[in-house]
Amino acid sequence: MTMDRSGSPARGNSNDHLRRHNLSVILDLVHHERGMSRSQLTGRTGLNRSTIGGLVSELVDRKLVIEEGAQSSNQVGRPSPMVRPGSVPVGIAVNPEVDAITLGVVGLGGVLITTVRRSLRSIPTAAEAVAVAAEMVDALRPTLAKTHRIVGIGAAIPGLVRSSDGLVRLAPHLNWVDEPFAALLAKATGLSVSAANDARLGARGERAFGAGRGIDDLLYVNGGGSGIGGGIISAGRPLGGEAGYAGELGHTMVNPGGTRCHCGAIGCLETEVRRDLLLGVTGLTPETLGRLASELREPQNPRVTEEVERQVAFLATALRTAVNLLNPRLILLGGFLAALHNADRSRLGDVGALRASAEGLEIREAELGNDLLMIGAGELALECLIADPGAFTG
Amino acid sequence: MTMDRSGSPARGNSNDHLRRHNLSVILDLVHHERGMSRSQLTGRTGLNRSTIGGLVSELVDRKLVIEEGAQSSNQVGRPSPMVRPGSVPVGIAVNPEVDAITLGVVGLGGVLITTVRRSLRSIPTAAEAVAVAAEMVDALRPTLAKTHRIVGIGAAIPGLVRSSDGLVRLAPHLNWVDEPFAALLAKATGLSVSAANDARLGARGERAFGAGRGIDDLLYVNGGGSGIGGGIISAGRPLGGEAGYAGELGHTMVNPGGTRCHCGAIGCLETEVRRDLLLGVTGLTPETLGRLASELREPQNPRVTEEVERQVAFLATALRTAVNLLNPRLILLGGFLAALHNADRSRLGDVGALRASAEGLEIREAELGNDLLMIGAGELALECLIADPGAFTG
DNA sequence: GGAGTTTGTTGACGGAAACAACCTATGGGA
DNA sequence: TCCCATAGGTTGTTTCCGTCAACAAACTCC
Secondary structure, three states: OOOOOOOOOOOOOOHHHHHHHHHHHHHHHHHHHOOEEHHHHHHHHOOOHHHHHHHHHHHHHOOOEEEEOOOOOOOOOOOOOEEEEOOOEEEEEEEEOOOEEEEEEEEOOOEEEEEEEEEOOOOOOHHHHHHHHHHHHHHHHHHHHHHOEEEEEEEEEOOEEEOOOOEEEEEOOOOEEEEOHHHHHHHHHOOOEEEEEHHHHHHHHHHHHOOOOOOOOEEEEEEEOOEEEEEEEEOOEEOOOOOOOOOOHHHOEOOOOOOEOOOOOEOEHHHHOOHHHHHHHHOOOHHHHHHHHHHHHOOOOHHHHHHHHHHHHHHHHHHHHHHHHHOOOEEEEEEHHHHHHHHOHHHHHOOOOOHHHHHOOEEEEOOOHHHHHHHHHHHHHHHHHHHOHHHOOO | OOOOOOOOOOOOOOHHHHHHHHHHHHHHHHHHHOOEEHHHHHHHHOOOHHHHHHHHHHHHHOOOEEEEOOOOOOOOOOOOOEEEEOOOEEEEEEEEOOOEEEEEEEEOOOEEEEEEEEEOOOOOOHHHHHHHHHHHHHHHHHHHHHHOEEEEEEEEEOOEEEOOOOEEEEEOOOOEEEEOHHHHHHHHHOOOEEEEEHHHHHHHHHHHHOOOOOOOOEEEEEEEOOEEEEEEEEOOEEOOOOOOOOOOHHHOEOOOOOOEOOOOOEOEHHHHOOHHHHHHHHOOOHHHHHHHHHHHHOOOOHHHHHHHHHHHHHHHHHHHHHHHHHOOOEEEEEEHHHHHHHHOHHHHHOOOOOHHHHHOOEEEEOOOHHHHHHHHHHHHHHHHHHHOHHHOOO
């Protein structure tokens, strides 16, 4: 509405923005809490209850929320009806990987409605991935059309993604360099597409609906077969940095005498702390990955203990640096890092950061598991809806 | 600014907040740009010119801004009057150090009006520092009372400060542990006091009025006689983390074979990159510090070159980690780190971060020099005024 | 069943900004 | 010098939105 010619965003607020903001705040609360009573909404927003009434009924008209009959709540006074996320608007999550493309349909409240996975014979080019994803979206459309409306697409990419336009700068394992994935997918589907790094979206997912709920400053670190990624939430917001590349904890230097990383540096966290080394000493394979946590916790072999200690020490070093730099309240570990943490909680319990920075710190394992990327990417897809519910008409 | 808090506090916005927000936006623009014409204000805020007229005249009435006669501006059309920061409201900056306490009077627009420094014979306890600072404030009061009004106090502390209440958790060189400095000073002066780490305020100062103007993602790193501190600005906001301790870049691990740091870890940046070592090889003393930059740039002695190379390599390692983690657009180096940078720009020109993260990166020297802490702390003192100009009456 | 409590509903009220005219002020270029 | 483009001032109207107060509804406890 109020666009600005000088580049920087307009910062004034008109009456129009006020309503939009309030609608957004309410929808955001209902979405993230998966339902709140009207009286809770008045308490949380500080708005008058008649105002809440008006705003909620607008959201109901737009089919963004539904009102349920009041529940018996053992409290005196008139019971307040529950406002729950509506099921009409959905976002589509897309996650291209080396051997498959996964799609998810995600509704408000972080509900993963459907997941579809298509295996691939070879590593897809960006164009191929777009074609397959678009085809999968088209296949979903007839079913969805009956009861849902697609708001947009969020893509979780295993690589560096420029946030401004969804350009994939580098996805090493897909062999993508400077591929305009989001733009291509938008053109192929006619939907608005946002893309971001998978670990960054993992952080969003855990913060919104996982182990990081309600925590404003957290760090999510994920260990996968191809490396270590991270995502930072600061003051309740995802921290992207200048272009969206922030969070690359895997390239923290932890061992100057280590091996050279594909990034050019030596002794990065992800060259020292590696899943394949753990699989090697435990005799597991990517197929039997599920047993990794228990094998590490009850090692059958001194070499396992040794390797766990080695990797945990490096992980602790990297986390120490991150804690000193970011002062998070919570660190969430995902993938094989969760297994490492599980195996040696004592060592990771105190990473040795500055006492003040560390004293409020908790280190836990991520919660959302396999659904995490779908939920995080869905969050990205639904973001613009929540920012401006007024633009949506069910 | 005051609008979006994604935490639990009330997040709704009433009509009242709207006016407050708009006043705040305008005052913020005028403050940080040190003056804008009314037509520029309409452009930047997107508000109607009659609205701007009303808001500006309220700010004029409150003596927060003044309007100057229009300037001749090579443009056709009626010239627009300049709106400049008013000189009435001032903040007081306080900086306790081991050998002195410095006070500054800072006005809107980041103008440092006065500086007063009182030397100390010995390292002050917190109580002593509070007493001296309060005395100095009282000495300033009669003069200031004629033409100014004190809005509050901002303190720059060489240590870890809890942002919620200004408790100094640890200031190693002052030997302070858990001293409620802000609360004590507030009680002694009757003014509202905020406190923060000095490097964090340096980052704010440079971002507001120094080399970081207009840059939303930057990292400021300062090297002093007692160590290395840092401050992060992310998405235009100071990054504090859970309790305000974020930014401790000095404790990034850069050398596992290094010496033990007072923080307990080994090989921290600040144990390897040290001003005293540079002074040692150049034969300078803290008193002749001014010549450090030139001595490093034109080394008279191979040992200087060697030490510079050693330190620059460690600094580059720490910056690499920070760039990968934060993806800033700008790194500003202050103190002796600026001299190091000056001595070996080529090495620091590319710290070896991920290509995408590094490509938009610039490394420069800080600009504000001696006034930096005063300006940063003044910014802190004036913060609540700018957030809610309606509460101020000249 | 009545008292007390909490909450939704309704309509009047006031604040704030947009918008529309219309006029004035100022400076550049033809 | 005149005309035009830009910008501010003033006044009124319109629109939107949140608050407020009074009332109605629904539940608990005695």
